[in-house]
Each structure stands twice: as structure tokens, then as C-alpha cells.
Amino acid sequence: MAAHYPLTTRADARRNRERILSVAYQAFADDPDVPFTTIGKLAGVGAGTLYRNFPTREDLVLAVYRQELQSMVDSVHDLVTEYPPLDALRVWLLRLADFARVKHGLGEALQTAAGKDVAHEADTPVAEAVAVLLRACEKAGDVRPGLDAADVLLLMGFLWSRAAGDAGEQQTRRVLDMAIAGLQ
Amino acid sequence: MAAHYPLTTRADARRNRERILSVAYQAFADDPDVPFTTIGKLAGVGAGTLYRNFPTREDLVLAVYRQELQSMVDSVHDLVTEYPPLDALRVWLLRLADFARVKHGLGEALQTAAGKDVAHEADTPVAEAVAVLLRACEKAGDVRPGLDAADVLLLMGFLWSRAAGDAGEQQTRRVLDMAIAGLQ
DNA sequence: ACCTGAACACCGTTCAAGT
DNA sequence: ACCTGAACACCGTTCAAGT
Numbered sequence: 001m002a003a004h005y006p007l008t009t010r011a012d013a014r015r016n017r018e019r020i021l022s023v024a025y026q027a028f029a030d031d032p033d034v035p036f037t038t039i040g041k042l043a044g045v046g047a048g049t050l051y052r053n054f055p056t057r058e059d060l061v062l063a064v065y066r067q068e069l070q071s072m073v074d075s076v077h078d079l080v081t082e083y084p085p086l087d088a089l090r091v092w093l094l095r096l097a098d099f100a101r102v103k104h105g106l107g108e109a110l111q112t113a114a115g116k117d118v119a120h121e122a123d124t125p126v127a128e129a130v131a132v133l134l135r136a137c138e139k140a141g142d143v144r145p146g147l148d149a150a151d152v153l154l155l156m157g158f159l160w161s162r163a164a165g166d167a168g169e170q171q172t173r174r175v176l177d178m179a180i181a182g183l184q
Numbered sequence: 185m186a187a188h189y190p191l192t193t194r195a196d197a198r199r200n201r202e203r204i205l206s207v208a209y210q211a212f213a214d215d216p217d218v219p220f221t222t223i224g225k226l227a228g229v230g231a232g233t234l235y236r237n238f239p240t241r242e243d244l245v246l247a248v249y250r251q252e253l254q255s256m257v258d259s260v261h262d263l264v265t266e267y268p269p270l271d272a273l274r275v276w277l278l279r280l281a282d283f284a285r286v287k288h289g290l291g292e293a294l295q296t297a298a299g300k301d302v303a304h305e306a307d308t309p310v311a312e313a314v315a316v317l318l319r320a321c322e323k324a325g326d327v328r329p330g331l332d333a334a335d336v337l338l339l340m341g342f343l344w345s346r347a348a349g350d351a352g353e354q355q356t357r358r359v360l361d362m363a364i365a366g367l368q
Numbered sequence: 369a370c371c372t373g374a375a376c377a378c379c380g381t382t383c384a385a386g387t
Numbered sequence: 388a389c390c391t392g393a394a395c396a397c398c399g400t401t402c403a404a405g406t
Contacts, residue, residue: 046391230372
């Protein structure tokens with residue numbers, strides 16, 4: 001009596017999962033408290049399908065988080081080819097700051113055990129992304145040599161916690177510029 | 185047709201309000217997502233009474249926040265008489281760190297407009313409390329002179345945001361000790 | 369003036385029936 | 388194998404009736 005595992009996922013099943021993920025980010029950004037079932041409706045799937053793919057709200061939040069952070073990390077390559085090194089660093093960190101704001105809006109899902117795992121699992125790729133940007137700046141002589149990516153991220157984390165509490169984008173930008181000036 | 189305002193609050197009304205506040209802190213600490221109506225039941229009041237006193241969950245959260253922070257500030261005087269200055273500072277900052285953890289658990293009520301007002305309104309008394317503790321340490325020669333209370337709080341805020349994300353009490357204690365060592 | 373608690377609305381979650 | 392959506396449970400909120 002061998003169990004039967006499907007060799008391929010059914011096409012509609014894959015489509016449904018992708019649809020949910022693609023509406024979820026915007027839905028969470030618009031309203032962090034959006035009813036879970038509403039996301040299913042927006043994606044045009046039944047409640048059962050929503051729950052089979054993401055048994056809890058947290059599962060969906062974390063999947064969205066993972067997806068967005070991945071696309072952030074993937075964007076590094078294009079940035080360093082398109083912009084001067086220092087601008088690439090600034091743009092990327094600004095995007096990360098925006099993401100951190102949304103992440104904060106996503107609620108405390110990242111404070112749970114599973115959430116910390118996901119957040120922690122992202123640490124290495126994110127640190128590597130920063131390392132790539134820093135190395136480009138270093139080569140161009142835009143920052144002082146020997147800067148540690150983890151240190152930079154720690155500093156950024158500090159800025160975000162302040163920025164989230166107080167004013168919005170403007171302040172984030174100003175403080176970020178101050179921090180970058182400090183790296184030079 | 186002058187409106188009639190009660191000259192004195194009815195005794196049972198005052199009692200009810202106090203009862204709600206006294207159960208709320210523990211209830212939130214036990215489970216930040218405790219159903220709002222459950223707090224009414226724990227306090228032994230009807231849903232209507234709960235809602236008249238605290239129209240929204242946020243109102244109750246903020247009232248609890250205010251109350252607890254007030255008692256923290258009030259405790260400074262006893263601490264500086266009971267403990268050596270540096271110990272008083274350490275104990276008080278540890279308590280504040282514990283409170284910050286619970287505050288975090290209280291959810292994002294403090295991120296709203298009203299929440300920021302309350303948090304901001306607390307800044308001055310809290311900074312004064314720290315200033316009192318610092319001055320005592322300075323007089324005893326335990327810290328270097330000229331330390332700014334706001335700077336110390338900024339540093340603490342940084343520690344908490346790290347501590348909340350990662351490990352709990354142990355790490356908070358270690359990092360706090362490092363920070364205090366830095367003040368000396 | 370203040371209280372209680374039943375009543376209603378809304379959202380989370382499951383599961384029987386369908387393709 | 389996967390889907391839909393009705394059905395049920397639970398919590399938030401109001402308000403008529405009581406003291």
C-alpha cells in the first residue's frame with residue numbers, strides 16, 4: 001500500500017497558490033488587518049483552497065515576507081550594473097527600509113518561533129547582498145575599507161526602529177543619508 | 185437648558201473602572217490577543233460598562249500603558265533611597281526593559297496617532313526619572329559626568345528593539361550591563 | 369447615572385459535496 | 388487531487404430594559 005504522491009502539481013493548483021501570494025502583499029500593505037478570507041476572495045479562490053495552501057494567517061505572512069526579501073536580494077545585481085556604487089547602496093537600503101516598514105505593518109508574525117526562523121534564514125542572503133554593494137563602493141573608493149555588512153545592517157535596524165516609531169519616509173531618508181555619510 | 189454634569193462620580197462606576205484596569209495589565213501580559221469582552225468578564229462587569237469606559241481596545245491598552253509607566257516613574261524615589269546609586273539605575277532600567285517587552289506584546293496600539301501622543305507624553309517624565317538616577321550616580325562618582333538622559337534612553341531603546349527580536353531576559357541583562365559599563 | 373446581558377454582525381475555520 | 392462555498396463557532400459592538 002504505497003502512498004501516492006502526485007508527480008506533478010495540477011496546473012490550477014499552482015495557479016491558485018500564485019494568485020493568493022500575488023494579491024496578499026498588496027492586501028497586507030493596504031490594511032494589515034485585512035480579513036484572511038478577503039484575501040481568498042481577492043484571489044478568486046474558495047476558503048478551503050486558501051486554508052490548504054496557508055493553514056494559518058502567519059504562514060501566508062511568512063511566505064509573502066520570504067518572497068519579497070528574495071526579490072530584494074535578486075535586485076542587487078541589476079542595481080550595481082545600473083547605478084554608481086554609492087547610489088546603488090543608497091537605493092537598495094532605502095528599499096530595504098520601505099520593506100521594513102511594511103514588514104512592521106505585517107504585524108508580529110515575525111516575532112513567533114517560526115517567524116524568527118524565517119527572519120534568521122534571511123540574514124545570510126541579506127548580509128551577502130549588502131556585502132556585494134559595500135565591496136563595489138569600496139572598490140570605487142566611496143566608503144572606507146573593512147566595513148562589515150552585519151555592522152551596517154545592525155545600524156540600519158536601529159534606524160528603522162526609530163523611523164517606524166516616528167515620522168515616515170522623509171525622516172528615513174535623512175537619517176539614512178547621515179548613516180551613509182558616516183560610512184565614507 | 186443647562187446640561188447636567190455629575191459633581192461626583194458614582195462609587196460603583198469608579199470601582200468598575202479600577203477593576204477593569206487592574207485585571208487588564210495581567211490579562212494583556214498573559215495573552216496579548218485576549219478577547220476584549222473576556223477582560224470585562226474577568227473584571228466582573230457587563231460588556232456595556234467595558235465599552236463606556238474604554239470605547240476601543242486601544243483606549244484600554246493606552247490607559248494600562250499610562251498607568252504602568254506612571255508607577256515606574258513613581259518608583260524612582262524609593263529606589264534611590266533603598267539602593268546604591270548604580271544599582272538603582274540598573275534595577276530601574278531592567279524594569280523598564282521588562283515593561284518594554286510587555287509594551288511590545290501589547291501590540292501596535294502605540295504605533296497609532298493616539299498611541300504616539302501617549303508615548304510622547306511619557307517621554308519627559310521618563311527622561312526626568314533617568315536624569316534623577318544619573319545624577320545620583322554622578323554624585324557618587326559611578327558614571328562619568330555630563331551624561332544626557334535622552335541619550336541613555338536612545339541607547340536603551342536600541343537594546344530593547346534587539347532584545348525583543350532575539351532572546352529574552354538573559355540577553356537583555358547582559359547587554360544592559362555592557363551599556364552601563366560604557367557609562368562609567 | 370450607570371449597569372447588565374441578549375441580540376446582531378462579522379470573521380475564522382471546517383467539511384460535505386462537487387469536478 | 389483539488390476545488391467551492393455553506394455552515395458553524397466565536398468575538399466585537401450596540402442598545403433596550405433594569406436599578
